[in-house]
Amino acid sequence: MKNIKFYSKLSTTQNYKYVKEMDNQQEDDEFRKLNYYPICEIESMNLHSWSYEYFHNRKLFPTSSLLFLSSMFTLIHQYILLIITIIVISSIPISDCLKITLLDIPSPLVVGESAELTCNYDLEDNVLYSFKWYKDGIEFYRYVPRDYPPTQYLKMSGINVDIRKSSKKSVFLHNVNLSTRGKYRCEISAEAPSFVTAAKEGSLEINVLPTSGPKITTDQNEYTVGDEIQANCTSDRSNLDIILNFTINGEPITNSIDYEVKYSTQLHSDSLKTSGLSLRFLLNDKHFHQGKLKLKCIASVPLYNIQNEANKIVKDYQYRHELLQYFASSSSSSASSSASESQAARSKVLNTGRIHHIGHYGHLTEMNMVKCIYVLFTTLIHWQFQNLFQ
Incomplete structure (x- = not known):
């Protein structure tokens, strides 16, 4: 046990009243680890005019030790406050906490739809103060039971709220558009005394x-064997991946030596x-059936199992020319005495393989005859109109 006396060394006696010494005893062998408490009290009219130093057994007490002791006491106080805070928080009943049990945001939606x-939430023992919805951090809907009316809608671009279908647990959006997409957060708050809040996003x-099906374009409408054809298929606007495929006369086409697909x-x-x-290829005899090639483009949207198609008929102009030549030779043979020449011209056309005959006498089928007459009739009318406006 040591008696420690601390003396006040005064730098001035101005406004001095008195200095009072106090004693304190500490159990410590090391000087720097003394459990030190200030024990010198100074009373003065103006404390700013005083300076002081501490002495131990008439020896100067280091200032650094005082700072160390002061910081140690501050740390102890902080630990005590932390322990008290933990005890207070742990004493709060768990039943006072709000809890969101379900967040249902139907996604994705299609432009024009409603949702x-x-x-859903569990208030436990709390009373609801407010129920709010936020889009990208900005509030657009609230339900406050104490307000009148309790439901309120704050206007925002892309948000169309149907108040009649909205409630204290849901909000109804109609006629959504691209501006409607974003982050949505549901937030609930309780009344006093808990004032707790829960949120989920x-x-x-x-x-x-696509609002319409695909479109097929070609650089011209009529080709013949040996020509190169370039066909393009284009889908309507969308933010989805649309799969396009070509078929020729019902047969699927893929990128190969014969067909260039991009x-x-x-x-x-x-x-x-x-x-x-785009589709590029050379035309040959197998592409044309009775002078026509049927080109189809299929547009598929896998996410919604939607399929649209476009069709285009490509004609063989050489086939039409030979068909007209055949009828011309048939007409001339009936009026001409030279039946052999007519038969030779007719045989030349038949040998091309573009007009099919059946039966022992090589007559056209009834259906082909009707088509031939139709082609001849439309061609004659076309020629007449050309002569009329020339």
């Missing part, structure tokens, strides 16, 4: 489906895109 965003995606995508300023498919 209900649901947020999810994403809403909006898709744009895919392309064009992005637009409204964040939508257009898919494209």
